[in-house]
Amino acid sequence: MKVLKFGGTSVGSAKNINNVINILEDYSKNDSVICVVSAVGGITDKLLLAGKLAQNKDAEFLEVFNTIKKIHLNIVNELIPSNNNNVVEFVNQRLDELKSLLDGIFLINELSPKTSDKLVSFGELLSSFIIAETMKSRGLSAERKNSQELVVTNAVFTKAEVNYSITNKNIQDYFSSASQKITILPGFVSKSINGEQTTLGRGGSDFTAAIVAAALKVAQLEIWTDVSGMFTTNPKLVKQAYPINEISYQEAMELSHFGAKVLYPPTVQPVLDLEIPIYIKNTLEPDAAGTKISNDAIISNKPVKGISNIGNIALLTLEGSGMVGIPGFSKRLFETLSQEKINIILITQASSEHSICLGIETKDAEAAKEAIDATFENEIALHKIEPIIVEDKLSIVALVGDNMKNHQGISGKLFSALGKNNVNVRAIAQGASEKNISVVISENHVKKALNVLHEQFFESKTKQLNVFITGVGNVGERLVEQIKQQKKFLKENLKINLRVVGLSNSRKMIFDENGLNLKSWKEQLANGEQATLQGFFEKARDCNLRNSIFVDVTANKDVADLYPQYLRESISIVACNKIACSSDYINYKELKRLSLKYNAPFLFETNVGAGLPVIDTLSNLIASGDKVNSIQAVLSGSLNFVFNNFNDSTKFYDIVKQAAAEGYTEPDPRIDLSGVDVARKILILARESGVEMNLEDIENAPFLSESGLKSDTVDDFYQTLIVDESHYQSLYASAKANNCQLKYVAKFDNGKASVSLQEIPVGHPFYNLEGSDNIVMFYTERYPEQPMIIKGAGAGADVTASGLFADIIRLGND
Structure with missing residues (x-):
């Protein structure tokens, strides 16, 4: 018997559901299969939005409801184009119940946790029914079993706790006599011991699958999503990211905690306790190997297994000389946040005891500040401590790997790579186990930081250079042609991936963050946007690419006057323009100072002797x-x-x-x-x-x-x-x-x-x-x-x- 879980994207359309059915059909040829499904992609968010609108007396909830209805009926009609009256009738009945619930919320102007659980349950109940009925219509041995009849919880709504003794017995009893080859279970949903609808909270579908897998002690749990496993980092931000073949439970949970969305750590605890391996697979590429998560994962030669990040972080800093040597400050701080139900993501404290930094979600920052300032009102009034300092628009980037503790210099490489690209680190956290090194940085630098670190720890020491060239006249044109001619040689022999990202002449400018096609750059430039010197700088700055280089192939004073702006953004400068280095001595020295301060080399060999050294x-x-x-x-x-x-x-x-x-x-x-x-x-x-x-x-x-x-x-x-x-x-x-x-x-x-x-x-x-x-x-x-x-x-x-x-x-x- 195998347990598979399919997420919202995997069942987000009729096409994707057909992929799921094909996978289940193939698996069922050799073994019985239990399939746990999420709601259709995006439906849970729409249900919550409709409930919020109804609670606020906003009639727009009806439009959201109609969208939900249209999505489900369209999927039914695509999957079962004929003889689907019974299915449509059932779906419409459930949708009518949903409409009545929303009308009730609208009338009483209230959305309690209990009602919210009932509201969001519709997503999984509908998707599981549609998928099961589609399989039956195609002659497959499939049945839907309502997980609410199996998973029993307490009466804490929105994140109920499972009663494992009752739940495990229910699951074991049901499947001991089930005769169908494929069983479809709605994930996320459950019922309290009193029969009230509850949900298992964030990652609930993963949780359902883990509960079932553990109760039946299956050989493995498969979680199917829209990516081919856990990646070395976010593939949407780092094109060179690739799937990790094997990873330990601890590494997987660390990566998932810091933003890897394919797995929610608390939900897989049941299978972790029994050491049941988890496989992360891709519904759209079922033959891809995916990632195996287990305790016997092969130890990699690479000390870092993955790089992850969490966005929308605010950093709270409590500091003051009155904290030094006085016990109880941390206790009061953490109790205050606990009472406000605010989760702490990162903690760091200086050994001087002069300050404590906490990372929390940005949405909680205002409430946290009010609560903490109130708790320490007396100490603030006596100037023993400062009012809480809040910094937002931050992100956490984390290096993860069980084997990091056996390698020296990991932290040094981390900070060196970030420092060379002017990524300022606001806070640092590292546990004694050395499985995770986390840094807090500006959210504007996340993409650059992930690419820099991935290049440092995962790529074969190929350094990517991103070049912005102003002035493509006689010399500039020759430079572009030389780069085009030598690009392959540089990559193969010098491990330099040289990309021309921006080009400009006095009239037009063009950009491509993935690198311009140098075979047709003249045609592209002729059709480019209107060029301005400041606009070219701003685009280079906003691209925020690692190892950025501005190349000045002009003799223009206005271009030279912009050098300080480039250097302050850690954009290196290569110039044949002699005006900057021969300008007033104070300006020359300032450029040298900025180059050192922002770790942005300023090279001007061609100022004297052209190509001579x-x-x-x-x-x-x-x-x-x-x-x-x-x-x-x-x-x-x-x-x-x-x-x-x-x-x-x-x-x-x-x-x-x-x-x-x-x-x-x-x-x-x-x-x-x-x-x-x-x-x-x-x-x-x-x-x-x-x-x-x-x-x-x-x-x-x-x-x-x-x-x-x-x-x-x-x-x-x-x-x-x-x-x-x-x-x-x-x-x-x-x-x-x-x-x-x-x-x-x-x-x-x-x-x-x-x-x-x-x-x-x-x-x-x-x-x-x-x-x-x-x-x-x-x-x-x-x-x-x-x-x-x-x-x-x-x-x-x-x-x-x-x-x-x-x-x-x-x-x-x-």
């Missing part, structure tokens, strides 16, 4: 204890390109235009040719060396003509290049006469910095610098005579994009 090398020198004495560098790929290609047979205007067309200059070439861009770069290197300096402190000797420096627009500037060609030819002629090459050089020495166009003689390391290459020479205490030299391509869309990509990958390897 200039800043990384400098950082490693400083971190290892070296000290920079001086820096000499050619830092502008665009200017190097210009002067390597400019001669007495070319025109300066043509070379500058070519540099712009090939992506070597900023959209406004004056930024490059005026030396401002190079000044920003040497400023960043000076600051990274530990020197306090601002842009105005850098000596800039411009080589542009006076009219070029004073030009108002880009078009005007290009016109000056044509008019002042002789000025630029004279610069070239002077260098040629001295057998030198023109290079735009940045220097930092003894706390001072300068940028200027210089004539570089033969034999100097800068002389043979080709194309758009950059070169940086670091003279340090460890490299006083022969400098550390970094040389290579320092401009161009591909190398800049690869530098940004490298910074993103670096975050994935942290």
Whole structure:
């Protein structure tokens, strides 16, 4: 004999009920089957709503009743399309009784616990009857037995206590003589020893199934629901969650207590005492293995079996110096809540005895505060303790596992993973058994926290990075294409799951929390929503994804001004935009401070040298204890390109235009040719060396003509290049006469910095610098005579994009 229980979703529609019948028919071929069913999905809530409306003299209860009636009659007509008059008649009779009960509640304006039990009993009584009659109509050996004739309780309504001696005898007597292959029992419902209708409370259908299974000492109890077992965490919030094959009773109850809805712990106590295994199965996927719950569950190599959470939590804090060393405060606190029938979900107390924190349901918070403040009114008046502090909009996240106590560092991994993603922990609770570690966090961070912890404890160390890119012009487009090309390689070889979640240009922006399809991103962006810088930030913030990275591929000051907002939300920044790091020194230091405070890395390798590891090398020198004495560098790929290609047979205007067309200059070439861009770069290197300096402190000797420096627009500037060609030819002629090459050089020495166009003689390391290459020479205490030299391509869309990509990958390897 087997006992199966089917929940509300499993019997929530005619289609699902047919699945249930198929399962029962298959099981009954080899053995007798007892099937406990819940009410049709959502009906219990509708019954309670109708009762509440009727109690409040709200005629809307009739609409709710009509909805209940329509649902049941539709199911009957779908399951038994012909010759169903007797079934319809019975259902209508029960519905008429329900209508009369609701009318009575409406008239007397009262809904007592006794009446409430009678009201909600209609759900299970109707569903069990319809299912049994459907099976009979199909020629199956099935009978419905009213559980109210078997399960006997006391007269405490809404959550009656079972009289096991009478109940067990009733069950054993009935099934000892039952001849049908399939018995349908309504779950949840019962009767008192005086014959009054009662219910078994929350999880009552599970309870009914457990009572029957224990009374008959069956080999196993199966609970059928809409998921394939107990999952490692909530699969609706964590896509990588997967079913747990085997789990112990204690682990299952811990997970269920903290939000795993497939099982309600108190209801399975009867089978737990007899060590009857429980199987959680999926009605919609009956062949799936599901989860086995037993005392002989195989001990997993993973110390954490599951991660669960409870929402709608309020945290109560009772604190004050008057509590220290004074016995009785906890007793009075707990008694007060007990008298108000308020359940405590989590308790934590500091060893100083200065405070006690309690987690309760948010709906009880107001009543709890009033009651506690009244209890401690005298102590509050004497300032021995503070009025109770209430914090709401919280959730509890719990790690569960029998084997956690045998593994060191579980708590450390938990707090480290949450801390890296700016998930603030408001309270902590851990029992001495170490089977459960619970933390209270903001409900806004639940999805991120579950994903972070699941990644930490259950996934094969694959780190998910969620990238938001602003600026998909020349460089940005190359970056997206590089990510698309390398996505598979990163996942397979570096265990980095890189997803582009948001993209924006100056006109449109698009988002997909599951990752954009990079094969069609251009088409998607063209049809995206109107772009705003603030709107892009708010969307990235509201997505609240773990390991979020904002990538700035612009030269826009307004974008740089938003960096503090991103960092405060623990969103890392990767930027080729030099404006932030070359802005006022106070702002630069504030960005560094925010990066550390909110554990959000701020990487800007491409600010200097595009894809060259200039800043990384400098950082490693400083971190290892070296000290920079001086820096000499050619830092502008665009200017190097210009002067390597400019001669007495070319025109300066043509070379500058070519540099712009090939992506070597900023959209406004004056930024490059005026030396401002190079000044920003040497400023960043000076600051990274530990020197306090601002842009105005850098000596800039411009080589542009006076009219070029004073030009108002880009078009005007290009016109000056044509008019002042002789000025630029004279610069070239002077260098040629001295057998030198023109290079735009940045220097930092003894706390001072300068940028200027210089004539570089033969034999100097800068002389043979080709194309758009950059070169940086670091003279340090460890490299006083022969400098550390970094040389290579320092401009161009591909190398800049690869530098940004490298910074993103670096975050994935942290």
